[in-house]
Amino acid sequence: LSSTQYALSDESLTIPDVPESFELAIETEINPKANTALTGLYLSGGNFCTQCEAQGFRRITYMLDRPDVMARYTTTIVADKAPYPVLLANGNLRESGELGANRHWAKWEDPFPKPTYLFALVAGDLARIEDQFITQSGREVTLQIYVQSHNLDKCQHAMQSLKKAMRWDEQVYGREYDLDIYMIVAVDDFNMGAMENKGLNVFNSKYVLAKPETATDSDYDGIEGVIAHEYFHNWSGNRVTCRDWFQLSLKEGFTVFRDQEFSADMTSRGVKRIQDVNILRTHQFREDASPMAHPVRPESYLEIDNFYTVTVYNKGAEVVRMLHHLLGAEHFRKGTDCYFERHDGQAVTTDDFVKALEDANQVDFSQFRLWYSQAGTPELEISRAYNEAAKTYTLSVKQNCPSTPGQDQKKPFHIPLAMGLLDK
Template sequence: MDILPADASPPPQASHITHRKDYQPPAWLVPDAALTFDLGAKRTKVSARLNVVRGAGPRGPLILNAEALELLSVSVGGRKLSADDYSYADDRLTLVIEGDEAVVETEVRIAPDRNTQLMGLYASGGILCTQCEAEGFRRITPFPDRPDILSRYTVTLRADRTDYPVLLSNGDPGELRDLGDGRHEIMWTDPHPKPCYLFAAVAGKLAALKDSFTTMSGRIVALGIWVRPGDEPRCQHAMRALKDSMAWDERTYGREYDLDVFNIVAVDDFNFGAMENKGLNIFNSKYVLADRETATDTDFDNIAAIVAHEYFHNWTGNRITCRDWFQLSLKEGLTVFRDQSFSADHGSAAVKRIQDVRTLRIAQFAEDAGPLAHSIRPDSYQEISNFYTSTIYNKGAEVIRMMATLAGAERYRAGTDLYFERHDGEAATCEDWISAIEDGAALDLSQFRRWYTQAGTPTVNATLTHDADARTATLTLSQDLPNVPNAGGRKPMHIPLKTALFGRESGARLGKERLIELKDAAVQIDFGGIEETPILSINRAFSAPVSVKATRAPGELAFLSAHDDDPFARYEAMQELMSDWLVKRARGEGEDAAAIIDAVTRTLDDQSLDDAFRAEAILTPADTLIVDRIGTDVSPRAVVQARRTLRKTMLSGAGHERLMRIIESGRGGSFDLSPEAKGKRRLRAVALGLLFADPGEEAIAAAAALYDKADNMTDRMAAMTALAGSDTAERVRVLADFHARFRSDANVIDKWFTVQAMAETGDPLATTQHLMAHEDYSASNPNRFRALIGGFAANMPGFHAEGGAGYRFLADQILTVDRINPQTAARFVAPLGRWRRFRQDDAAAMRAELQRMLDAPGLSKDVREMAEKSLA
């Protein structure tokens, strides 16, 4: 069979919906798999020897998924089959086997250098590497490609020694053997059964930063981070993060690493951030390589978090994997919670919480409120690659966090210990996880299970009344559940709300913080001994992923922004002040900003606050959040104008002199990554951005000076970002200088593309189109496509330009990339799917582009599913 060219449009396919209720155990299992690779970029031959045995599923033939493979031979029990002895059609190899076990052998040929989908085995910058989650292994060799089939793998890699001196796979290595004729081979053995989506192999010219880690039982694990030769020094931060992660997982969850080696490989072409393959993590290079000259503080933080995330998967994803893809949040939501906790323990916990919630609100709340809404354990899907959503990851993490909150630290640990004890080596379900936490932590989570089945963001309505004579306060709570597609029911949720009261006169907290468990549609909670007028602080630390609508008297938000002792609640009060103003302004209503100016000024002057917290607190809410607050018939231009007006007002109130002092403070010291140093740089960047709300000569000169004197990428990017939004000669100079300095570093040049695509000066669409013609732009590289096209899609005035030109442009780029890499293309449909929020003309234009995509010949099922759901 011919190999389907990877850059060709796949044939149109009828939509196939997979339902969770239809799950059946596998008809066949594969306890052992032996693979041999004869590697080459143009042609790779893969020989597989599978020991298969009947499983508990319906009795039937052995069906092996096989996609874009040139089938060379098939044997069963040592007998080579003719084409009449098997069926190979519709990406499935079907074999009729009479007995209950057999040895099945196949040989196939694939072309890694033509695999632009970057799923299966593909070439990236001279390196051969794999990506198999979710269904990429079927593009390597025929196999029953589902996560509940766990196999022990033995992998032999053969290749030209000059082209591929390093050969890596899962597990522990044997000896590297010379084969003569300039070729060599190595065998890797993984003793731990794993699903095929965790298979990995890498070959190429690589160099390693090496280290070791001694586990809590005294075993020494060899660590290696493999990169292009010369990049090893930029792996130091990732290596520190890896060792910190291994120690943290032992200390916090009691989980010890279980192989003799742990390797990470960085490649430039990757659809995801990273992949947790057992013992051989493959990373997008932007989440490995870092130094002060090329990486921002955010990059450093992201690298540490993602290294931790993928390492933590060793237990929450690998040792215990998913029974089926409907259980994806079992591993992803849990592991995101684990990496968030790790990052909080290694930095500012308050700032980390603020950043995580902002990400949730921008991405997941919007998803929850639109046509793509789904629960964290959905009932159906069409294309599994579209299943990797903010709901699965970020909301899934919030659900785990609520369970930990309800249990408390000690009982939560008891629950996780029981989960690992019960299910190690299994393909588990979300129900298995919940039951273990229930039993280990002695909790009743019967109602809480609705978080796994009901979609949408609940709204909690809160009203606090005070009876001065009786010295009591009454908190009335109710919950509203949104009517969204695929809601999965609208029964009351179990919502844990951390709550406190503060005295208006004293500014002190009145009693202890209480954890209120809202389970009913409405409830009243009484507080006694309230001697002064109370002010409500609710959902402290964002204890539940809900929207809170609290009835508040004038000045209460300003009070909380100054007095609340919970950092998140204090930040939340500042954001609410700004959001209320922006919503009213975007609707054409006048609103005094005096309370905001006072709160911003007070926050900037409060030296008792962390610099990073001050920076987060004075940031204006994202445009997308204001769009969601308004709800319907939104004018995106009015939202942008409201935000610009507020920033100018804040600038006027905060004062140029105060902001200039912040920009100048802390410069000249030695660079480090302490929370204090990162906080100073963060506050400096935010202050500079606020100055550019109405940039004068002083602001332009300050940005140019910061750029020219910068000894780190954080300050350099802050200056370039500010200048990129101005129509000045310094903008042209700095952008040219930045490209000249870093043109050889792809990850840094991604930043250069993004900064310009997101700049609101001039005509953002024209700027983006101009950059597409740049010699450094390539739509086939996911990072570069995300950097430029993703930056433009996030540019509110550019994307929502009058006449719909931005919508047409995005749809054109989706259709172009869909022919190359459907997974990447599908992720860009969502901005058009938000059409219901906007005024009639904008909505009609967005709908028209969605329909145009659906009418395009050869549209992939990835994009088709997203477009169909967006129009439904």
């Protein structure tokens, strides 16, 4: 295109006159070495890696960088072979080869539509451990964990955690892995705990590396939980993703609930529940009582990176837990099957999630939806009365939710209560 056919600014590329259908080729030049924000494509310990959630892809090239814009990606990486012997991207490896002059290339293809935030690329000098997993339908999946060579002896727990998570998701949710390979890369310079890029997860080393001589029980539990969380995103986040970032809890609240239940099944359900409630009481309740209080589905933001809160994640998980409690395990599974089948390959909302649970079980969660739109921690006042003559027990419950910024008046929440009566 000539310079008169497009407009280029620091923030965007605009081509005002385009046909209804067209193919656009864009060549961009970036400087990952100077990228100290650790978002987009950057260098970590001499290795190239990416972090594109929430808006990092726009730092790589011009694109409609929104979660509702989904596309199939084919990525060809060309690099010097000596410093970058490993070339990884999303999907399955289709081709690779030598170019001469000590250069080589690899072509990766991801057949599943995904938003820009799930794009991943890694190039560097990394060692790996490898294993296999046989899915419930009999497919063989290659599992690889890439680390610096001196950390190879610290990857076995992460690999076993991954295999447990894959089997658990098949047994509990009927979700089978869909690619031929699943890769995890551990890097020291990573802003987030881990990132669920399709088929190529990038982790902070803290959540991959462990051996008995240096790791605590808490380290082992943390690795197992985070490995599972990112794997579970393959369906609750990747195959079905968010329409916009206001719907972040659609993937994060649901997936936190899934990883909590996985950890409860792998360890002690009682201990795990105490740990999760402690996080609520010490962090989320405080956020709900502060000037930073916001609903599980926020209504506005100044900076998207500030959206990743204990309200969106942990309170969002408790909202899903209440739905699980109201429906029971069997009917909740029926609802999630409906959700995954109805919205596979789509970018949807928390309302779509609740609607799938409703439709699958012929129930009405209209009032329950307030949990997504109202901030604050409701308080219950409970009074009890036993009529010995009539042998009836009456439980009276009043609820009140303190005002939060922008929400002075609250509507009553739909709150499930569990109770029991004990004899002498």
